[in-house]
Amino acid sequence: MNEIIRSSSNKIIKYIKSLHMKKFRDEYDVFLIEGEKLLQEALAYKASISMVLISQSFSENEDYNELASALKKDNIPLYYAEDRIFKEAGETDTPQGIIAVVEKAEFELGSILSRDELCMVLLHEVRDPGNAGTIIRTADACGIDAVLLSKGSVDLYNGKTIRATMGSLFHIPVIQNLDTSEAVLKLKDGNVTVIGADPHSSESCIDLPDYKRSAIIIGNESKGIGDEVAALLDINVKIPMPGHAESLNAGVAASILMYEFSIRKKHAK
Numbered sequence: 001m002n003e004i005i006r007s008s009s010n011k012i013i014k015y016i017k018s019l020h021m022k023k024f025r026d027e028y029d030v031f032l033i034e035g036e037k038l039l040q041e042a043l044a045y046k047a048s049i050s051m052v053l054i055s056q057s058f059s060e061n062e063d064y065n066e067l068a069s070a071l072k073k074d075n076i077p078l079y080y081a082e083d084r085i086f087k088e089a090g091e092t093d094t095p096q097g098i099i100a101v102v103e104k105a106e107f108e109l110g111s112i113l114s115r116d117e118l119c120m121v122l123l124h125e126v127r128d129p130g131n132a133g134t135i136i137r138t139a140d141a142c143g144i145d146a147v148l149l150s151k152g153s154v155d156l157y158n159g160k161t162i163r164a165t166m167g168s169l170f171h172i173p174v175i176q177n178l179d180t181s182e183a184v185l186k187l188k189d190g191n192v193t194v195i196g197a198d199p200h201s202s203e204s205c206i207d208l209p210d211y212k213r214s215a216i217i218i219g220n221e222s223k224g225i226g227d228e229v230a231a232l233l234d235i236n237v238k239i240p241m242p243g244h245a246e247s248l249n250a251g252v253a254a255s256i257l258m259y260e261f262s263i264r265k266k267h268a269k
Helices: 011-018 022-028 036-044 064-073 083-089 109-113 129-142 159-165 180-189 226-230 250-268
Strands: 030-034 049-055 078-081 098-103 118-123 146-150 174-178 193-197 213-218 235-237
Touching (some): 036 064, 064 078, 109 146, 118 129, 180 226, 193 250
Parallel strands (some): 193 235
């Protein structure tokens, strides 16, 4: 084991703490993940891991040796910190013993549009990290091809967003900082049917045909997608609700629509 870091002024600790802020994540093109589960997902899906910080107590855990061997096999630098210092470096209230610095993956919308059949989800100014993370996780579960985030949406690499994805961030292409109107026009130019969610629509999501190439737009939690974007859509659909609730939150609505589309696609094959 390398020397244990015992000072918060150590350059490794200061670097990791700086990545709590978006401006430094953007500057270095990296982000943080915490915990063994997320690290195992990153390793399994060949994410580029720059370094890993281990707490002193986790290094005494029975899972440590196997994990350390996997990291060393991939030549990933390992550092160790006493528990007090490790807690300062992390973002969570309950430290999980592992912090990894991971390089951001880059995806191009054009390469995704080259597929014969596809279904994507575009989030328009969705600002809640829990909603965004849940949508990414559900998209992964439903076999959605990609998730697109508009400008004004929550940062994909916000710690809360990453934790809400439960590792799905490493399974599915996610592209952020898109202009919604430009993205919709590009999708339509690529023969993608662009579908919005509108509780007042006469079309039910249950009755739609199987579109071979489709994109579902989920709007901002309070303002929706706005008139400018709405005017560009091919169709709006509603989620039938036999109960008394007037609406669903963005994460739930997106999940229902993605599931409907995934089941329809499965039955069409």
